Amino acid sequence: EGNDFMSLIIGCMLTGTALAVVFLNNGSTGGTDIIAAVVNKYYNVSLGKGLIMVDLVIIGSCLAIDSFGLFPQRCQMVVFGLCTMVIECTMLDYVMNVQRQSVQFMIFSKEYKKIAEAITRKTDHTLTILDGHGWYTGKEMKVICLLAKKRESVLIFRLIKTIDPRAFVSQSSVIGVYGEGFDQIKVKVKKHESAQSPTPEPLPRREGSDMQGSSNE
Template identity: 30%
Template sequence: MKVSLRKIIMDFFWVTIGTLLVTLSLDLFLAPNRIAPGGVSGLAVVLQHVFGWPIGAVTLAINIPLFLISTKVLGTGFGAKTLYSTILLGVSIDALAFLKPLTHDTILAAVYGGIIMGAGLGIVIKYGATTGGTDMAAMTLHKYIPFLSVGRILLIIDFIIITLAGIVFSPELALYALATEFITIKVIDLIQEGSGDERIAIIISDSYEEISKSILEEMERGVTELRGRGAYSKKDKNVLLCVVTRREVTTLRNLVKRIDPNAFVILSTAHEVLGEGFKNM
């Protein structure tokens, strides 16, 4: 499939924004407070404290060989965007190291460092790249130890790095690093899966036609009719499926209650909804 020049430019633009957010999380919050989250950047924070080596240079020195090894073992699937993000991260960490940390409160540094790092990594991943590091190492190792999943290998690597940080810094700072890692993962998931602002409604009612018509006309939302069958009654049922925003839930609930107070309604969160009336594909 041919990719437009505009899409390539936009992808690189957002990968740049995401990578710079990761840089700011390290320079403004994590590194000055000796919080070493998992991954290559966390290892670089530890090595800076022990040997005085620049974090960005260490990150590059580890990530570039990892990229080359992973490309040789796994193929060229990582692509130009990952190489670009990897180099930009290493260069920008040291280039922006002159910035003064925003806080020396460890709790604030762990929380906001995790949020900003998660946002940056989430954006980078969303636009088809990674910042290099332990994810490439985990995928490469998985090739040789397939009985361990990539996720489990990542967990082991991050655990080793955070344990090392606990030995070099203190057990308390290692706990802060774990908290940062947890927040980062949650924010990445939020960006990848969406905020969950939409709700899926499944409605079972004998008055399905009137309910369907009211949703279409009053709420101007699409409705899909599904064919169902009661396992106990063995009777055919018409099931309505529609998606509404969180703000429209009360309107939908009142609408159904007005028409059929005995209707069976299931509401659940949709992580992301693509299509007419919601986000574009």
Template identity: 30%
Template sequence: MKTIVKEYLLITVGIALVALGLYFFLIPNDLAVGGVSGLAIVINQYLPGLTIGSLMFVLNIILFVVGFMFIGSSFGVRTMYASFGLSGMVWVLEKLCPMSGTITNDIFLELIFGILIGAVGMGMVFNENASTGGTDIIAKMLNKYFHLEIGKSLLIADFFVTILAGVAFGPKIGMYALLGVIINGFVVDAVIAGMNIYKKVEVVSSKGEDIKRFIIEDLDRGATLYTAKGAYTNEDKEIITTVLGKKQFIKLKNYIKEIDKKAFIMTYNVHETLGEGFTDIDE
């Protein structure tokens, strides 16, 4: 139960960041950087009586219905929560903090801030095995019926939205929107990678038994043992290998520093770890 609450809390924080980036930076500049939010910005240009938040809500309902008809019920509760939660947050911001114009009058600066804030939020949502819906559904349809890769399908869907932005707001805005789509993809990948980095640690020490006990009992992690031979001494040595989170690695390093200052430690960044004690291999 605690894990589920944590997951939905992270999703909520993520969609809140996406909503803030959209509402305060992208929407006032008509920067339709793909997705349902971008499509809503374009439609709002022709139907100003409808708010961006309400348009996102309606578009998500339409896309979910189409998705259920052509793909099946493969979206999941988390994606529905994230997509409709994002629409609701934008709608609430429109009611509580109406924007009369841009913050800085610098479209490039606001594009960068909007994308960075939103991409961090999207990375958090994707990392919890959810998505903000919208063009993800279109991408899945293109994947199913035209056998295109999901990444390429998503890029095509978002590119189509930026073309509409160029038609609605002019080529300058359209080109900025396309630039935003490209930057967003790189930043989202970087955020997800950063949130999932673990440390693979290899230790050679005369205090091997104490270190193994600390890893298993204090850090609650497993370890693998290898036997190697030193090239200089020609002696057999035991290598302790384990995978740890960043905080756990700091604890292990401090512990080894206390008991064996001559220990040899090697570390590697591991960008994805699946299996017992880490991410479920089926996710």
């Protein structure tokens, strides 16, 4: 009480988190976030940055209005508005990135078939089977390569431990995953480049094989 800036920080953290929850569930508050969502859909601009660009114009326009000579007070309001915008949008992007963060699993196990079947049955992800060769043992082995959301890690580890407690698992964070089931590629292709690039011939499909994200190979 009596500390306006502390109230601003706490309030912006709450509203930024709430906005992230709304966007994660494909919703909208009906305000300027609609513009940010449209920009984010077609361009590689985060929702927080989109909101900052829109709100910067709205808040900055207050300086152009000097009603009754209240310019100093209006400057203070603008500064508070800018702080609100930055904290709220930063919190929005942070929560969105945490929820959408992806990880890569490399699973080494003799029970790879059972583990693969359990993962594909319990989650919406498929996976890729890689051929491996143990240097120390000299034996051939199969390696499961899987990309999933970070929030699914506990479920995947539980499935692996239930089937093969001695399995060797490597988990690593990835910067971005694009394609079916993940984020869309939002890079524009120039018309002359797309016209000159040859159309790739479809590969012969083998039974039981797919591509990563929707494939087993």
